[in-house]
Each structure stands twice: as structure tokens, then as C-alpha cells.
Amino acid sequence: MESEKNFLSEYKIENYERPSVTADIVAFMVRNEAEKSYRKNSDNKLSVLLVKRGCHPFKNQWAVPGGFVKQNETIEECALREIIEETNVAPSALMPSLVFSKPDRDPRGRIISNSFISIISEEAVNAVGGDDACDADWFDISFTQDNNFFKLLLENSHTKLSALLKEKNHSFGRTYFEIIDTGMLAFDHAAIIASALSLLRIQAKDYDVIFDFLPEKFTLTALQRVQETILNVSVLPANFRRKISDYVIETNEFTVGAGHRPAKLFTRK
Amino acid sequence: MESEKNFLSEYKIENYERPSVTADIVAFMVRNEAEKSYRKNSDNKLSVLLVKRGCHPFKNQWAVPGGFVKQNETIEECALREIIEETNVAPSALMPSLVFSKPDRDPRGRIISNSFISIISEEAVNAVGGDDACDADWFDISFTQDNNFFKLLLENSHTKLSALLKEKNHSFGRTYFEIIDTGMLAFDHAAIIASALSLLRIQAKDYDVIFDFLPEKFTLTALQRVQETILNVSVLPANFRRKISDYVIETNEFTVGAGHRPAKLFTRK
């Protein structure tokens, strides 16, 4: 009887069919719009990081950042490495989303994409400043449903991408999308973004992921705006505060010079 | 400037590092214990399908069923194919769980595991009968927490496997496990099972996945037992019925010959 040691020394992994594997990261940020009028709080926008592809396939089209998994790293490590390479910032959260594995999803051949959600605070992004290369940019997201169809609109000051998706399947709380129109996004990245966003919304409901969009110390109003921006709803401040009180600890610090009553700063519990 | 067509004709995917990729399926069933005493309803047990490995590595140890993804199928199709090969039954639900990708998780080399939860109704399993091969069997699960440690006990009439895990991380509602003791399960399958079970429990809370454990027509008590078995809790029948009423449609049929008041049969809404 063959021993396990002998078996392993004879085993040639390259004799078997192997796909390529990538980690692709949908990086979200909630950012403040430029302030409109004196003393008013600014509006927030949910935005996602896209990179303009410099090489084939889909050259010059926009895609979410990502790359091939190396032999000595986990897919999570790969995702973290790729998003840091792209932004120069360590994300405050990284969470697996879906795996995309249709055999023909990439014209180069069999490439399986492990998609991730990463969350980056605006403060962190501003600290490193924009990469002048201009091949990466944040796009404001609008994601609206009309019956079984979803319209994904990604927009920055130069470019507007509009993808159309259809709900293929809704099971166990997750929505699975089929692409009707890629909106000039590379590969199946329209579906990757839509899936990530619908997962982000699920998570944002239970007061978990929303903290990662803000610096360590924050006001309750800022936290409320993050949740409202992600979920595209609005709630009454009194009720939000009652509910969130279980998840935060108050500090002795306050905002200053805002032109109205100072707000107490809180930290996450 | 090179055209995309030229680029693709020159592109050799085999020049790049590629891992092997598997789909591994944690198949759950809720089964009735043998009835103890006259007229009493039987207890239920949550059980999971394991196969005894016939070849190296981990020869003769127990593992969850799975196999390598073929070039022309998605990982979901692979998972479906593998679980049907093993059970001769199409599962009533198949849902992605986590991806396991530690470079050294398989002694044969770099193999990434995409884990899935599948749910099979006891009725369907009984219909095809047990595979005499005896290399596959259902194990009753007990999964208990003691501070940050989790004990996973898998037991059938012949074998008892006891694995120990530690909570590595709890983020975004999911628990990530580190294996302390494999309990003689192959590879990192103790963590794959633990992760799947903790996801199953999350899903079972919102009256979704529980239907897949039962045939099309079922009694509300049976449905309640499924939820109680998975979550290891007990609820008052009156409250369960009030809550579940939104998710079911009553039929005109009743159970017969149970030795007590007949129960109305329902279907899923």
C-alpha cells in the first residue's frame, strides 16, 4: 500500500486543469459633497473606485481594481495587497462578496474572480492625496431598481457610465445579477459592483459596516448620514440616536467652529 | 497600437501561476430520530454528509464531498455536479459559503476551496436509499460554543469525530474559524463545516432556508422543529405560527393517523 509520502512526491499538480484566479475589489467610500451654503451640513455621496485599464483586454475601459492571486498568498491577502497598491491606504474593512466563474467571463481564458468589498474612509483617502496618474478615480454611485431591472450609474466629473442589470435570482438574502448592458465597464464588473453594493446595503442595515467609513472619532449625525447615503433612505435623528446608542461610546470631545451647536464625538464600542 | 484581437491571440494563460480550484459542499439534512414512544413526535437532528477518502492525502479520513472545477463549468455547476454524484439527489438549495485559500491547506499544492452549503430534504434522501458503498454517511452535528472556542462534534452509529476551533475573527455577521484540533477530519474541513454551519444558522433565523429541509407540503410543527433543530433553541408554537404565517399558504390537506389531532399541511409562499 502506497504511503502518503510517496503519493505526494509523485503528485504533479500541473497535470490537472487549472484556472487562473483573481481577487477583484469593490472599494467604497462615502464622501462629502462640496458645501453648498453657509453653515449647512454637506450632502454625502457613496462612491466606488474604478481604474482605467491600460492594457488589453478592455483597454481604456473602466474596471474595479484587482489582480492575480500569487502562489504564496491567500485571496484575502491578494485583495488587501491590490487595494493598497491602488490607493496607498489600508482599507478599514475588507469582506468577501461573491465568486464569479463563468468560463467565458474573460476573453483571455478561464479566470475566476473572487470579489471583495473594501471600505475606505474619506479622511484616509484625502491624507494620501489623489494619485496624479489619473488612471484611477472615484465614481459616485446611483443604483436604482425598476421591477426586476437595476440601473447602475457611475459618475465623476469627466465620465458617466450607465449599466443595466436584471435580477437573475434572489436567494438567502443575496441578489444575483445578470448583465443586460455593461455600460462600458470591463468584463462582468457591472455585476460585481451591483452584487457588492447589494451586500453592502444588507450589512449597513445592522449598524456594523457604517463605522468603517468614518475616522475613529465621529459625530452621530455623520454616522447617520453614512447609513442614509448607503441605504438611500432617511430616518429621524431621535430614532437613529436611540438605536445607535448600543454601539457607541461617547468621548469628552466636541466639534468646533461649525456655526451651530457643537456635536459630541463618539467612538465605536 | 496593438489590437485586442492580436493581444488575445498572443496571450498564453499557462505562462502564469495558476492554483487548482475545488468546490466543496457541506450538505445538511434535518432528520427524524427513531420514534421513542407511542404517539410522541420524534426528535430531530441536524446532520451533515461526509465521505471517507479512498485515496491520498488524508486517506481513510472523513471529508466533505467536493472536487476540482472543470474548465467549462462555473463553481456553482461544479458544486451541484459533485453533490448529485455523491447523493443521487438534487439539493433543494445551494448557497456559496466562504473561500478557503491558505497556500498550505492541501499537501498536494496550491488548491483553493470554494465552499458551499447544500440542503437536502430527508424525504429525497430516503427516496434514493443509502449508497451501499458505505464510504459516504450522514453524521449528526453538535456545535457548541465556550467563550472563543467552538466544539464541533460529528457522530454516526460507527464513528465519532470531535474537532476544536477558535474564533479568529467576527466581522460583518460572519464568524471566521481557526482550527485547534482537526478531530481527524481531512484538510481544513473542520473550519469549512463550522463556517457553513454558522452561516446556515444566520439564514435559518429569517425563515428562508428552513423550507428547503422539508418536502413541498409540510406541517407548521415540522417547520418549527427544523428551525429549532438548526438554531438549537425552542420557541412557543403560538408565536412561531404567528410569525411564519406571512411565509406560508395553507392547503386543504391534513396529516392522517398520527394518534392525535391531524395537522394542516402548508406550502411555501
Add this chain to the structure above:
DNA sequence: CAAATAGTGTCTCTAAGACAATATCAC
């Protein structure tokens, strides 16, 4: 004081949990 946001108190309504009571079968 005006404008704006920060923060508190409380009323109502709904949903969850507990528990009591009734219904219906096989023997």
C-alpha cells in the same frame, strides 16, 4: 436675534414573548 444643527422627551402603534384555553385524533 436668526439660522442652523445637536440633542431629549414622550406618545402611539406594532411586533415579540408568555401563557391560557380549546380542538381533534387513536386507542
Add this chain to the structure above:
DNA sequence: GTGATATTGTCTTAGAGACACTATTTG
């Protein structure tokens, strides 16, 4: 009738939503 499960009704309590009100700052 007895023993068992099936099913309904209702009391109490906790939480969500709505809304009115007070507090504090800058100019």
C-alpha cells in the same frame, strides 16, 4: 376518557416611528 399534538386568543412588554421641544453655537 386519556394522552398526545394542533390551533387560537389575549395579556404584557419592548422596540420602532413620529413629532414636539429644548440647547448651543457663529455672525
